[in-house]
Amino acid sequence: MKYLLQRLAFYAVTAWxxxxxxxxxxxxxxxxxxxxxxxRFQGQLSxxxxxxxxxxxxxxxxxxxxxxxLDYWGNLLRGDLGTSxxxxxxxxxxIIAESLPWTLALMGVTTLISFVLGTGIGIYAGWRRGSWxxxxxxxxxxxSSIPYFWLGLLAISVFAVQWRVFPASxxxxxxxxxxxxxxxxxxxxxxxxxxxxxxxxxxxxxxxLGMRNMMVSVSxxxxxxxxxxxxxxxxxxxxxxxxxxxxxxxxxxxxxxxxFIVGGTLLVEMxxxxxxxxxxxxxxxxxxxxxxxxxxxxxxxxxxxAANLLADLAYMALDPRTRRxx
Amino acid sequence: xxxxxxxxxxxxxPSPVPARRDRMRFxxxxxxxxxxxxxxxxxxxAVIGPWIAPHDPSARGPELLQPPSWQHPFGTTQTGxxxxxxxxxxxxxxxxxxxxxxxxxxxxxVIVGVTxxxxxxxxxxxxxxxxxxxxxxxxxxLIIIIASFLPDTGDLAIAAIIGxxxxxxxxxxxxxxxxxxxxxxxxxxxxxxGESTPRIIVFxxxxxxxxxxxxxxxxxxxxxxxxxxxxAFIGVADISDWNWxxxxxxxxxxxxxxxxxxxxxxxAGLCIALLGTALALINxxxxxxxxxxxxxxxxxxxxxxxxxxxxxxxxxxYPRDADTAPTAPAPAPAAGPAAPRPGTAEDPTAEDPTAEDPTAEDPxxxxxxxxTGKETHR
Numbered sequence: 064m065k066y067l068l069q070r071l072a073f074y075a076v077t078a079w080x081x082x083x084x085x086x087x088x089x090x091x092x093x094x095x096x097x098x099x100x101x102x103r104f105q106g107q108l109s110x111x112x113x114x115x116x117x118x119x120x121x122x123x124x125x126x127x128x129x130x131x132x133l134d135y136w137g138n139l140l141r142g143d144l145g146t147s148x149x150x151x152x153x154x155x156x157x158i159i160a161e162s163l164p165w166t167l168a169l170m171g172v173t174t175l176i177s178f179v180l181g182t183g184i185g186i187y188a189g190w191r192r193g194s195w196x197x198x199x200x201x202x203x204x205x206x207s208s209i210p211y212f213w214l215g216l217l218a219i220s221v222f223a224v225q226w227r228v229f230p231a232s233x234x235x236x237x238x239x240x241x242x243x244x245x246x247x248x249x250x251x252x253x254x255x256x257x258x259x260x261x262x263x264x265x266x267x268x269x270x271x272l273g274m275r276n277m278m279v280s281v282s283x284x285x286x287x288x289x290x291x292x293x294x295x296x297x298x299x300x301x302x303x304x305x306x307x308x309x310x311x312x313x314x315x316x317x318x319x320x321x322x323f324i325v326g327g328t329l330l331v332e333m334x335x336x337x338x339x340x341x342x343x344x345x346x347x348x349x350x351x352x353x354x355x356x357x358x359x360x361x362x363x364x365x366x367x368x369a370a371n372l373l374a375d376l377a378y379m380a381l382d383p384r385t386r387r388x389x
Numbered sequence: 390x391x392x393x394x395x396x397x398x399x400x401x402x403p404s405p406v407p408a409r410r411d412r413m414r415f416x417x418x419x420x421x422x423x424x425x426x427x428x429x430x431x432x433x434x435a436v437i438g439p440w441i442a443p444h445d446p447s448a449r450g451p452e453l454l455q456p457p458s459w460q461h462p463f464g465t466t467q468t469g470x471x472x473x474x475x476x477x478x479x480x481x482x483x484x485x486x487x488x489x490x491x492x493x494x495x496x497x498x499v500i501v502g503v504t505x506x507x508x509x510x511x512x513x514x515x516x517x518x519x520x521x522x523x524x525x526x527x528x529x530x531l532i533i534i535i536a537s538f539l540p541d542t543g544d545l546a547i548a549a550i551i552g553x554x555x556x557x558x559x560x561x562x563x564x565x566x567x568x569x570x571x572x573x574x575x576x577x578x579x580x581x582x583g584e585s586t587p588r589i590i591v592f593x594x595x596x597x598x599x600x601x602x603x604x605x606x607x608x609x610x611x612x613x614x615x616x617x618x619x620x621a622f623i624g625v626a627d628i629s630d631w632n633w634x635x636x637x638x639x640x641x642x643x644x645x646x647x648x649x650x651x652x653x654x655x656x657a658g659l660c661i662a663l664l665g666t667a668l669a670l671i672n673x674x675x676x677x678x679x680x681x682x683x684x685x686x687x688x689x690x691x692x693x694x695x696x697x698x699x700x701x702x703x704x705x706x707y708p709r710d711a712d713t714a715p716t717a718p719a720p721a722p723a724a725g726p727a728a729p730r731p732g733t734a735e736d737p738t739a740e741d742p743t744a745e746d747p748t749a750e751d752p753x754x755x756x757x758x759x760x761t762g763k764e765t766h767r
Contacts, residue, residue, distance in 0.1 A: 074525075077525050077526065088534060200673075204666050204673070205666045208611070208665025209661070210658065216640075217654075217655070220651055280680070323529070325529075326529030329530065330619060344533065348624065349624060360533075363527055
């Protein structure tokens, strides 16, 4: 319990830090970005939008910084993330709420698949160290050095342009109305396949390497030796003795690398014009839609924190040391 | 607690003879060697690229969107620019940003990590919380946000952002390693003789952290290269400077994919992947150097086979800890249950934080360098 409380406190502090960073960034930047924006949009911005811009950038002369900070929190707690420039007058919150399910589904499934697959191969490669499987290492290294988005480009050019097996962009057929219908779901799955394969291929290599190295370290431990000396079957030693211990760090790494996974998934969405928050971020960057960018960043961070908490719970379930009453 | 890191300690042993032997061992590793050779090639291109480029990368030409030919080894863009020249010229920006960011992040991580590990107590709690927070906040979105608010997004600005946000991993690993060094006899002795804290940190601790710092540095270079290319690709960074990401940005915005112009984006991506692989290979070398268990059994090790009634022992001079560990680095576990347990081969990073905090700390440190490499491109 103490462990859980500690972690919860940590996540609370981190969430506070992320929100504060989000508040501070626009206020630290030099120049008058609002004026630049107003010029860029040449009168297309309403007075209300300009006002909210000034609040966002902290150029509201009449209010102290502290007052602005309190206002910012007040807005957040009411679920108000500001108004998007690019999709004016739609609120940032609405756009994110619409895009988030796409991202969560794509990322959740691919992350799970690549973790399970990578850990499995890693267990085997680490156990059979020195066999031909070590030849896989340079290959996985190479693959894990490829940027996600470039692999996405390659996948599009081969499977969508050259062979036309998969659609090159979008989340579903334009002719299908989103809803809980078979037509929509199958179309969405079909569109998600190529991005998903891209993410799994580039993500799995990292898990193989991490797990393989942990297996190698663990398999020369005394308890593995004892298990072998007892004459247990190799399978049992491999999975119940070595892998069970080697997987703990991998789960912890999993939590830590979630941030990177999210970054990669966002990029894949950008390349595939997949209607998740990564693509929204991409559009926002192109349109200098600052409220949108900040909203996306905040949501991503909070989602990563939540996922971290889940990983912590899994870790607690697997590692008895964390449950020990201190 | 004192045992595990012996191998890491030897890496920076001040007496010249073992140091030379060790460096030889590091370079004999074929992975490291391959990585270093490829990296040297890219550094060379970065230095002389703009001079040897056959064309001006921005100059428009008459041959539009041509596939590779002798005239244009990587083909041309929609406006007739030579892609080969763009790649050659672009290498400099990529490497400059990568290494500058890694230097900034490296310095920060040493300051935060070593201080936290050495001080302990409240200072440690504070500093490790800060680095954990930076570790959990997704790096790439943060960098995108900061960069898009900046009015100037030249190479140095991008490098600074990446460096200032990417130090946390290194700090965490260094802290774990420092914790284990802190209570060593030789540090205690230095304390007892009245050496000042800064002196102990700089002259007693830092030399023994060299390998960990190096591996963190290389990991950050990989991360920075990918982040930089990504920023250019999505159009956040200044696209007037050529780098591999800019090439991809133009390819994407000119529909190179739909036009089947594979030569427009394939070379840049391959260069990124090759550079990343080279750096990762160097890091494997460092990892195996720190943690001999990870080595794939080479020829010598393979000679050790299990036989009944015979315990395989390879006598090999380890420069410093020959007294504690006369046995060979671990033969493959597959060699059999009677394989000698390598006294020196404890994974230094995995072992120590466990003692300090059994719950959350140990795992991350376990695969220090490898993972820094792996995570980077996400």
